[in-house]
Amino acid sequence: MSETIKVPTMAEYMAEGKQPEVLFWVGCAGSFDDRAKKITKAFVKLLNNAKVDFAVLGTEESCTGDPAKRAGNEFLFQMQAMGNIEVMNAYEVKKIVTACPHCFNTIKNEYPELGGNYEVMHHTQFLKSLLSEGRLKVEGGKFKGKRITFHDPCYLGRANGEYEAPRELLQKLEVELVEMKRCKTRGLCCGAGGAQMFKEPEPGNKDINIERTEEALETKPEIIAAGCPFCNTMLTDGVKGKDKEADVTVMDIAEMIANASDL
Amino acid sequence: MQYIPNILFLILLAAGIGYFTMNIRKVIRNIKLGTDFDASDRKGERWGNVVRIAMGQSKMVKRPISGLLHIIVYVGFIIINIEVLEIIIDGILGTHRIFAPLGAMYDVLIATFEILAFLVLVGVIVFWTRRNIQKIKRFWNPEMKGWPKNDANYILYFEMVLMVLFLTMNGADLQLQNLGSAHYTKAGMFPISGLLAPIFENFSEATLIFIERTAWWLHIIGILIFLNYLYFSKHLHIMLAFPNVYFGRVEPKGKFKNNEAVTNEVKLMMDPSADPYAAPAEGAEAPAKFGASDVMDLNQIQLLNAYTCTECGRCTSECPANITGKKLSPRKIMMDTRDRLEEVGKNIDTNGEFKPDGKQLLDDYITREELWACTSCNACVEACPVSIDPLSIIMEMRQYLVMEQSAAPNELNVTMTNIENNGAPWPFNQMDRLNWKNEV
Numbered sequence: 051m052s053e054t055i056k057v058p059t060m061a062e063y064m065a066e067g068k069q070p071e072v073l074f075w076v077g078c079a080g081s082f083d084d085r086a087k088k089i090t091k092a093f094v095k096l097l098n099n100a101k102v103d104f105a106v107l108g109t110e111e112s113c114t115g116d117p118a119k120r121a122g123n124e125f126l127f128q129m130q131a132m133g134n135i136e137v138m139n140a141y142e143v144k145k146i147v148t149a150c151p152h153c154f155n156t157i158k159n160e161y162p163e164l165g166g167n168y169e170v171m172h173h174t175q176f177l178k179s180l181l182s183e184g185r186l187k188v189e190g191g192k193f194k195g196k197r198i199t200f201h202d203p204c205y206l207g208r209a210n211g212e213y214e215a216p217r218e219l220l221q222k223l224e225v226e227l228v229e230m231k232r233c234k235t236r237g238l239c240c241g242a243g244g245a246q247m248f249k250e251p252e253p254g255n256k257d258i259n260i261e262r263t264e265e266a267l268e269t270k271p272e273i274i275a276a277g278c279p280f281c282n283t284m285l286t287d288g289v290k291g292k293d294k295e296a297d298v299t300v301m302d303i304a305e306m307i308a309n310a311s312d313l
Numbered sequence: 314m315q316y317i318p319n320i321l322f323l324i325l326l327a328a329g330i331g332y333f334t335m336n337i338r339k340v341i342r343n344i345k346l347g348t349d350f351d352a353s354d355r356k357g358e359r360w361g362n363v364v365r366i367a368m369g370q371s372k373m374v375k376r377p378i379s380g381l382l383h384i385i386v387y388v389g390f391i392i393i394n395i396e397v398l399e400i401i402i403d404g405i406l407g408t409h410r411i412f413a414p415l416g417a418m419y420d421v422l423i424a425t426f427e428i429l430a431f432l433v434l435v436g437v438i439v440f441w442t443r444r445n446i447q448k449i450k451r452f453w454n455p456e457m458k459g460w461p462k463n464d465a466n467y468i469l470y471f472e473m474v475l476m477v478l479f480l481t482m483n484g485a486d487l488q489l490q491n492l493g494s495a496h497y498t499k500a501g502m503f504p505i506s507g508l509l510a511p512i513f514e515n516f517s518e519a520t521l522i523f524i525e526r527t528a529w530w531l532h533i534i535g536i537l538i539f540l541n542y543l544y545f546s547k548h549l550h551i552m553l554a555f556p557n558v559y560f561g562r563v564e565p566k567g568k569f570k571n572n573e574a575v576t577n578e579v580k581l582m583m584d585p586s587a588d589p590y591a592a593p594a595e596g597a598e599a600p601a602k603f604g605a606s607d608v609m610d611l612n613q614i615q616l617l618n619a620y621t622c623t624e625c626g627r628c629t630s631e632c633p634a635n636i637t638g639k640k641l642s643p644r645k646i647m648m649d650t651r652d653r654l655e656e657v658g659k660n661i662d663t664n665g666e667f668k669p670d671g672k673q674l675l676d677d678y679i680t681r682e683e684l685w686a687c688t689s690c691n692a693c694v695e696a697c698p699v700s701i702d703p704l705s706i707i708m709e710m711r712q713y714l715v716m717e718q719s720a721a722p723n724e725l726n727v728t729m730t731n732i733e734n735n736g737a738p739w740p741f742n743q744m745d746r747l748n749w750k751n752e753v
Contacts, residue, residue, distance in 0.1 A: 055750065076749075078737040081737070082746075082749075087752065091749065109744050109747060113732045117728060117729075120569070120708070120711075121711065122715035122721065123716065123721070124712055124716060125578070126732060126733060128572075129583075130732065158567075160568060160569065204690040204691060235695050236375075236692070236696075238633055238692070239692065241688060244687050244688040245728065246688050248724055251637075252634070254637045255637060256637040258634070258636075260637075261633070261636060
């Protein structure tokens with residue numbers, strides 16, 4: 051793997067008096083979670099490769115407040131939101147891309163009322179637009195013909211009605227896309243949303259990620275494709291729980307595209 | 314003497330409609346206990362939803378079998394109401410089949426009513442079978458024990474009896490027409506009740522008149538009773554579904570409500586020129602309560618949602634928490650909200666105004682365990698055929714728990730402390746946020 055990734059910060063851009071085309075909002079998972087960091091890097095490689103003029107906030111980025119809001123702490127959410135908005139407005143940010151559907155949803159839908167108005171894209175939407183502009187080439191490579199199922203993230207799908215961008219990218223990878231019984235509008239949650247990621251589940255007879263993983267495994271996939279770092283964790287845990295990690299991997303679509311081109 | 318039936322009919326009609334109106338006013342009063350809302354935006358889109366989702370049943374057919382059966386009963390219900398109009402006019406004026414002069418048109422109408430009545434009867438029987446023989450899981454969740462289960466069956470029995478009475482009435486009428494009985498003018502086409510001819514063949518004219526009149530009266534009395542039953546049952550959806558869909562959310566489902574009371578406080582905190590010790594402005598309102606612990610804290614749309622819910626359980630059957638055995642059931646959230654609202658309404662009926670009864674929606678109806686099991690995935694909202702939003706109630710009750718009671722599960726308190734101190738839900742230093750760049 052080529053190890054020279056270029057990740058400029060907004061502060062560096064500003065020092066040079068420049069504005070990037072787009073702000074890459076990395077998110078907490080993408081910054082700190084070992085698994086999600088790989089997604090972040092894969093996405094950066096794609097951005098570098100497509101010569102996208104982007105920057106990150108780096109140490110000036112902070113949690114969007116999504117888990118706080120969904121846990122009921124509106125106060126903490128708004129503190130986080132307004133802090134972030136102040137930073138982004140100071141940098142005159144216009145367009146944001148993020149690989150986390152929770153950050154995507156919060157900035158897109160909940161920041162405007164607090165004074166943050168940006169064009170916000172999920173990374174699958176952004177990659178799709180790069181593709182249609184001819185800036186990005188997606189080839190099947192090692193994924194060609196592989197049996198793959200896609201897990202819809204709730205905050206990309208139902209919450210924002212985007213079901214097609216990730217699927218179009220998968221089709222470009224020439225995979226054999228097999229849908230789970232519950233997909234798109236009826237896609238089953240991985241169990242992480244609504245701040246569940248950060249607590250033990252309530253008593254029940256099964257964990258949600260196991261229920262979802264079983265459904266994914268029913269399609270006999272080689273790869274479960276995801277578009278959210280939290281879904282990724284939940285499903286990876288599920289696959290491990292089912293002792294299937296030797297046969298099935300969970301990958302973000304950005305990782306697959308980067309991997310297909312050996313980036 | 315000859316006007317006694319007309320007078321009796323008018324009294325029944327007035328009593329039936331009057332009592333129903335009284336109860337509907339109670340529903341409206343109870344809904345108005347909720348906080349105000351603004352749904353003056355995006356009118357075109359809202360009407361579009363009414364046409365597609367409510368009238369067009371677009372979400373019902375996502376489950377094709379129950380969807381198709383429901384469309385039959387729904388269309389039958391609406392169209393057969395034209396016949397009820399004729400029955401009411403006949404009842405008031407003492408006429409018989411007053412629309413008969415429509416001629417061929419009348420034949421078509423009656424034939425349509427008959428076919429629909431038959432289809433409704435079949436549909437309702439299938440519905441009953443699905444509930445009671447096939448025992449589809451969503452009709453047997455814990456919250457469906459007792460009254461909710463009986464209520465659902467009573468509605469089906471009502472509809473069966475009404476359709477049978479309607480067809481019996483027509484069958485006897487046809488026989489009387491063929492006998493050339495006075496008052497029974499030849500009118501209408503009877504493709505279904507005509508098949509009942511063998512039953513009526515050997516009856517005398519007097520018996521047939523008795524059967525026809527009995528069926529006619531029981532049918533209209535049944536309709537009036539059914540109308541009044543609505544208020545006491547889950548069946549109010551036949552009317553409330555339409556306004557409920559109109560007021561349903563038009564924003565992306567992921568956009569959760571912004572709490573403006575909090576916004577003002579946060580702005581104050583972040584304003585370097587604000588004086589933190591300043592006394593509140595003269596006449597300023599006391600700070601609003603955060604979130605919801607009782608029905609009066611919810612908004613009017615949420616309360617309308619509760620009255621509209623017909624307990625079909627599609628939400629619960631799509632809920633990841635419920636599927637995996639947790640106590641949370643979005644349907645129960647709606648049923649509890651309505652039950653509590655009714656309780657508050659009865660309290661007002663008795664006391665003239667609401668007297669605190671030491672109860673509330675939280676804990677006495679909806680437990681914390683249910684609230685904390687939600688993943689906010691919106692599956693329930695997506696599944697609802699009439700645009701009910703159980704998720705917004707869950708979120709507002711969580712807000713109450715956290716902001717008024719500091720009663721979040723401990724792990725979430727840790728998460729929130731991390732966000733507050735480190736800008737991430739985990740205990741990492743914000744200064745390390747870009748370290749990934751240099752890691753191999």
